[in-house]
Amino acid sequence: MATGKQDLDRLLPIEGVKIAAVQAGVRYANRYDVVVMALSAQCRTAGVFTQNAFCAAPVVLARQYLQSSQGRARYLLINTGNANAGTGQQGMADARNCCQSLAELTGVSADQVLPFSTGVIGERLPAQKIVAALPGAMDALQADNWLMAAKGIMTTDTRPKGLSVSLEHQGQRITVTGITKGAGMIKPNMATMLAFVATDADIAQELLQNLLRTAVEYSFNRITVDGDTSTNDCCMLVASGASGVVIDETDSDLLAQFSDLLNNLMIGLARQIIHDAEGARKFVTVQVNGGADSQECLKVAYAIAESPLVKTALTASDPNWGRILAAIGRAGVADLNVDLIDIYLGDVALVNQGGLAPDYTEAQGQSIMSQENIELRIELGRGQVSETVWTSDLSEEYVRINASYRS
Amino acid sequence: MATGKQDLDRLLPIEGVKIAAVQAGVRYANRYDVVVMALSAQCRTAGVFTQNAFCAAPVVLARQYLQSSQGRARYLLINTGNANAGTGQQGMADARNCCQSLAELTGVSADQVLPFSTGVIGERLPAQKIVAALPGAMDALQADNWLMAAKGIMTTDTRPKGLSVSLEHQGQRITVTGITKGAGMIKPNMATMLAFVATDADIAQELLQNLLRTAVEYSFNRITVDGDTSTNDCCMLVASGASGVVIDETDSDLLAQFSDLLNNLMIGLARQIIHDAEGARKFVTVQVNGGADSQECLKVAYAIAESPLVKTALTASDPNWGRILAAIGRAGVADLNVDLIDIYLGDVALVNQGGLAPDYTEAQGQSIMSQENIELRIELGRGQVSETVWTSDLSEEYVRINASYRS
Structure with a gap:
């Protein structure tokens, strides 16, 4: 894929x-x-x-x-x-x-x-x-x-x-x-x-x-x-x-x-x-805005981009925002105030101030997640710095490829 | 599994x-x-x-x-x-x-x-x-x-x-x-x-x-x-x-x-x-010895234990020591001297002083990797501290479970 x-x-x-x-x-x-x-x-x-x-x-x-x-x-x-x-x-x-x-x-x-x-x-x-x-x-x-x-x-x-x-x-x-x-x-x-x-x-x-x-x-x-x-x-x-x-x-x-x-x-x-990532079904852009510095934006972006649970949810086209929240929460940003965090999936507000966005519907999320190109935007509300990271999903095919190819 | x-x-x-x-x-x-x-x-x-x-x-x-x-x-x-x-x-x-x-x-x-x-x-x-x-x-x-x-x-x-x-x-x-x-x-x-x-x-x-x-x-x-x-x-x-x-x-x-x-x-x-890890076929003990402190032992242990490439090699019972070396090399230990590193798979010396151990045979490695319980021992040659971490492999079943269960 x-x-x-x-x-x-x-x-x-x-x-x-x-x-x-x-x-x-x-x-x-x-x-x-x-x-x-x-x-x-x-x-x-x-x-x-x-x-x-x-x-x-x-x-x-x-x-x-x-x-x-x-x-x-x-x-x-x-x-x-x-x-x-x-x-x-x-x-x-x-x-x-x-x-x-x-x-x-x-x-x-x-x-x-x-x-x-x-x-x-x-x-x-x-x-x-x-x-x-x-x-x-x-x-x-x-x-x-x-x-x-x-x-x-x-x-x-x-x-x-x-x-x-x-x-x-x-x-x-x-x-x-x-x-x-x-x-x-x-x-x-x-x-x-x-x-x-x-x-x-x-x-x-x-x-x-x-x-x-x-x-x-x-x-x-x-x-x-x-x-x-x-x-x-x-x-x-x-x-x-x-x-x-x-x-x-x-x-x-x-x-x-x-x-x-x-x-x-x-x-x-x-x-x-x-x-062309091994087994990729999704092309995922993770943009983290509102960070105090570049390093904390990247910590959050990579915690998401490398979370096996987020990546398997992406494979499944599942708008599983809980896994995204959990990844942000463990990213190691000091004094993170979760009540300031917003998450957008494409143009749709998924999480607002740390909780499910009031107008969000599962159908909206599903419709965006089923696309090949997915944009995740995280607003940290801590400063003016932004960083963008690109990643793919984690599919059964990734495992198949790497359980057989001797690299 | x-x-x-x-x-x-x-x-x-x-x-x-x-x-x-x-x-x-x-x-x-x-x-x-x-x-x-x-x-x-x-x-x-x-x-x-x-x-x-x-x-x-x-x-x-x-x-x-x-x-x-x-x-x-x-x-x-x-x-x-x-x-x-x-x-x-x-x-x-x-x-x-x-x-x-x-x-x-x-x-x-x-x-x-x-x-x-x-x-x-x-x-x-x-x-x-x-x-x-x-x-x-x-x-x-x-x-x-x-x-x-x-x-x-x-x-x-x-x-x-x-x-x-x-x-x-x-x-x-x-x-x-x-x-x-x-x-x-x-x-x-x-x-x-x-x-x-x-x-x-x-x-x-x-x-x-x-x-x-x-x-x-x-x-x-x-x-x-x-x-x-x-x-x-x-x-x-x-x-x-x-x-x-x-x-x-x-x-x-x-x-x-x-x-x-x-x-x-x-x-x-x-x-x-x-x-009972999701999709687990292997129970893996990663022991890191000879570290200067606990933190660097844990960095190495987790770099191995969480590497998708090491974990898929484990699933495949592939004694892929190159992936283990690569994981150690990126673990972020300062001034790591790779020429001091030994890796043991069970009792078998896999890597000796940073290179393939002279007496190692692929058959030996295969025979240990095909078991359910796998012990990886890394000798860093930097000090006296040891740490042990336990992990599982990364199988297609892990992806299947997490691409369907809404956790």
Whole structure:
């Protein structure tokens, strides 16, 4: 199951970035499982990585290489089928080996190849298979291959995920294209998935990193499927500069415009993950308003978004406001005055001042809950801060998938 | 589904406590749904209540009455089928009304009747039906009715839960008997369920409260089914003094003996809840050793015990150590050195120093995971503190139950 539309809009190529997806047989035959993104020498790359204390070998290496090469990555080397996580020193050697091979093949230094892996944890990476597939990948590099790459990085995803946006500035066009993968083991801190985003804007390394951090904070760090943070998550942002448009602090309007564009693209990608959440029947927006600070809004939003009882009620299209109240009540907000709390389901007032709203009818609630897109709005009445989190329901299919897939 | 044995051992009567269970038709016909426990004038009662900010009306009232009557409760009035939660001022009036009626019927003051409700949230309590059932309950009071009471407080429970323990002291016997209910919406903070425990020991109010608090901390506050804390949880401890044995600080040996007895009874009751967890196929003990403090041990234990991915792997009898590692890694322990971590599945070393244990075989892991009782032991290598938490798996049946039951 998944929610939302099936088809991907066209993904626009980014000048300075070429892509190939090939079949290396990492875990399964006849499946595109190795993706190479080749970046021009002008490209600058920023990255944000998982906060999980158990980092997979490629995450450790990509973070290290990004630093030592000062963002001058020339290749992103991505495989699915094997996460190269929990593999110790052997895993580090295998990841290094793959990067080294591609570096030798292309004449760049090893730390200009950043590795990314997703798939089963705890099995040795078949580095040989990946290395063997690299010459074929070099031959297949093309600018217009984003869709293929989006397919090539899928694991339990049921559909490829990507988005392109652009803006005009003084007759010149800037484009941003991104792809992402992820369907389970999804929870912020950061970005519990892989995402690769590129733009043809010209952006210096430090600003690029700041733009990425902000965009991730309000997109991938605002989604949850099951509260489980993976060991392999990375989100990379590449700026090729090929459009000739420079983004920097001298033109703050353009910077703000670009930042909005990037944030919206990231939010769009993050939402696609939730649409494709394992076993999802519902796409749920949890908006918490009236908080004293961001942290308490997020506590309430995640208590709701990760409550198995709220999530199973969502699956059942049951407007079970008692479970929502109970989740808010245990969210750990100090001195919460429950008599100030309102809850809205779409436009319908469900709870008013901590009790059932006087005009609410079960038929109203049912009618909204039976839709695929559900908006829950909580008013805390404590201040002016708002936060929004996106999540899915918890269905029998989620259990079926995760009781059979060895992730 | 449930795990462990089906049958309840005999529950021993406690002199000074009489019990009746009657059919009041609160939600369903032909079901014992109102339980009255009548306490002798010598009884002292202690209580611990839910930490959820949304407290049900009976919780608010029971806490208040327990204080104003200084623990001299004469009746505990329990109903299932309706939690009287999220019912505002009306709910308070309904709860007060029930207590007042029983007080008038029996000639005690209203604050000597403590109300407890469990069941559906957000619907008005049918106080009339409960009041109408009270005279019949008075006629049915008997000392040996604990099993009937255990059945009378069930909601989604598939079996009654109770335990009796006793000890001899200088030729005199002290007995403790307790019953509990709960199967979903189970998570500490405190005691996400109802429990009623009585002893014939003679214990002053303040000590009784302290003994209860300690016992709850290591029993009901160490279990989780789904991380959802309910709005109605209460655990009450009654001491009738009828045995003539005084427990106080003058005989510290006896006090320690009794405290152990009580703690073990409470742990036994808490474990029964986990055995009967909604949809449970597995009874899982998560022991975390080698922590620097209790809090970090509990963070790790709960990250594992509440991870949907670990729980679905348990359902599938899959020794998926990658998911356990990932849960530990996101538990939020500062400066966690993953290279020190060992994981044991029963007696089998699964992870050694952060990587797969060299001698581990999948067959070993599978063989232990296929059992009903599973013990996970995590060694953090940071200090000397240990904590143990009990949990269940996450099965399709859990989703089915909670996608249909309106709790």
